[in-house]
Amino acid sequence: MFTPTVSSEQRRELATRLTSFLSHYKHLTDSYIIEFFTQDLWHTLPVSWQPALQNLSYPQVAELLLEPAHGDRRYPSVWPLSLLAFRATAHALAFPRGCRQERRTRPEEFTENRSQSSLLGHIFRKHVKPKKQHEIRRLGMLVKRLCDQTECSRVVDVGSGQGHLTRFLSFGLGLSVTAIEADGSLVAMATRFDEQLLWVLEKEKQKKNPSSELAVSQFSPRHVTGWVNPKASWEVFIEQLSSVHGVCDGPPWGSKHQAFQPWVPRSPSRRDTRSQEQASAGSTESCCPCDRPVLHESAHSGDRCPDFVLTGLHACGDLSATLLRHFVKCPHVCGITSVGCCYMKITTKENPTPPGLVAPPAPATPGPESVQAEFGYPMSSWVQGLPGHNLSYKAREGACHAVEDYIQRLREESELLKTHCYRATLETFIRDTRPDLRRAGVQTIKKAHLLPFTEYCRLGLARVGLSPELPLDPERVEALLKQQGRVVVYFSLALLLAPVVETLMLLDRMIYLQENGVESQLVPLFDPNFSPRNFVLVALKPR
Structure with a gap:
């Protein structure tokens, strides 16, 4: 029933290709989208990529970047070969995640009732x-x-x-x-x-x-x-x-x-x-x-x-x-x-205790126990033993993201897409006031996408111990928020690598x-x- 479909040599070869590919694009997997402006992440992309990506609509980002290749694609401009190769390699190296059907977010067993599986008994x-x-x-x-x-x-x-x-x-x-x-x-x-x-x-x-x-x-x-x-x-x-x-x-x-x-x-x-x-x-002979x-x-x-x-x-x-x-x-x-x-x-040799976790106590007596x-x-x-096999905390965290859910947001041009740009803009004002306060834990602000940025910023500043009345330059706020499309594209490039990281692990x-x-x-x-x-x-x- 469960038989191997690839040889051990093929698996080792795939691992070698994965580590080589991921180490080359480490700047994407290890980047934090909240630092989009403070680290000028857009300009860390290859110069030839930037004009090809900056004017994409959200549905185009979903189709041209995150969706696996199917049929003919319509490109709004000529893409550089390096970008085409990046996208194709990422999809080719990742294990297939199963069927992705458009406009459907629930399996067929929930067609009749969105909250009850038709294949599972009510008990x-x-x-x-x-x-x-x-x-x-x-x-x-x-x-x-x-x-x-x-x-x-x-x-x-x-x-x-x-x-x-x-x-x-x-x-x-x-x-x-x-x-x-x-x-x-x-x-x-x-x-x-x-x-x-x-x-x-x-x-x-x-x-x-x-x-x-x-x-x-x-x-x-x-x-x-x-x-x-x-x-x-x-x-x-x-x-x-x-x-x-x-x-x-x-x-x-x-x-x-x-x-x-x-x-x-x-x-x-x-x-x-x-x-x-x-x-x-009444037998007890079995296991x-x-x-x-x-x-x-x-x-x-x-x-x-x-x-x-x-x-x-x-x-x-x-x-x-x-x-x-x-x-x-x-x-x-x-x-x-x-x-x-x-x-x-997950613990690694480089980071034996992930952020926010307490190291487990070591056994009192080393040995067979x-x-x-x-x-x-x-x-x-x-x-x-492979060079470049290391995966950072950020890369592994990114591998937990729901790619299909983000694709759906892009297709629908959801208001939720503005959240990353809001947080990246907030980060610039936090750093202006407290340069030492990096990646502060703002946590989730409820229904942030429905708030005007000034209200979002007020709530966020208070959560990191800064004055909610911090004056904001309206022109600067507007200039940063106008770059929401770039923020979405950059996040999508990093998200494209998430299944590749998961595949390697x-x-x-x-x-x-x-x-x-x-x-x-x-x-x-x-x-x-x-x-x-x-x-x-x-x-x-x-x-």
Whole structure:
């Protein structure tokens, strides 16, 4: 089912081309759009590019820069070959993100109701936003396929949040799930939602024939409160999952509820026949540990830790890299689905602690319990050895932007496009008053695009500790705001490189797996118009 489509040599060659290309355009990926005026970013572009780009309409920016090539293009002027090559290379090097359809921002499953997926049962839609409904259904079905292929019915969901994916895997697809989440309040919420779903399922069961073959045994997911330390070993991770003290007040894994059907209305699903037979016969011979209160048996029990599949939906920062390392090193993890997120929070050798984050505490005693000098990027030895492989915090932050969403704004010539120019103009007045105050955190000003600049500026100055009554030169303000088109074009050039940066980081993870004897595939599983971080890294260990 999941077979490699390119050779290891091809992946290494692509990584080499990516690092070479990105290092050449580092001035774009590392630039801050709020410094457009203070750093005169427009004039850092090649001189031949400037006249070709400065008079583009917003729909033209979308079509000629950000959209992949399709059919004939109508250029308002002759573009230099270097600009054409830049655009073509950026699109060619980035992994295809899936279908981009014009004038559509939601998948077809939301055609009838914008807030409810027609493919997901109503019990899994409660408390769940449309984007998450789309994600948990698609990822859940993929995880189930991995479980079927590996003959393993156990899943560990890391960074489970409110447990939406966990519930679908457990109650919807009949898998035995342990969920681990660092935020105790989210764990408590997940447990409460589990109880609500159980009540609904019991009502559903009463409407059906008790002797129907659709009724099978099922168990609640197990929730563990805990932070997955990226510097800890897989043995520590297993013990963390096994910790009885980490379980919230929900029903433990060993608690059996009345029989009910794994319920996926409107969407057919395959059942694990072997698991059903064992469940009906009361067998505990399989890898399902429902009759045991902990995941990991002690060393004195004689039993090994049962195998399981790891999954992480938008695991933030280093968490995705940590899960991949546990997958490679832990003999009990037979498969993984990994969806990354928040690339700027990934640690690197140059920046071991990203801005605004506190470095995690190092293990008290180095040794088998700890992993030393391992960062979120690069993971592979190959990429680490390539010249120019370094990715700055800004480059990784840019890779998290929603390209499709910005394309839609350009097509619609949205008022939201003025926000970057507003912030860049505000930065000039901040620097005039406080030259030492660089890239101050103004944060989001609500509905900024609907405000006149003077009001926006007043609110922004107050947020950085400056007088809101700072006098503004009206002519200068007008001259800067007139350059909004240039600001949009420059931001679009940098945004064109965002998928290229993401490709390099994901490719690095695939090469890391290859170096450890595991093949993988990158699947654009989610609709990119709906879920910008739509790639799922899928891997199974060789038998």
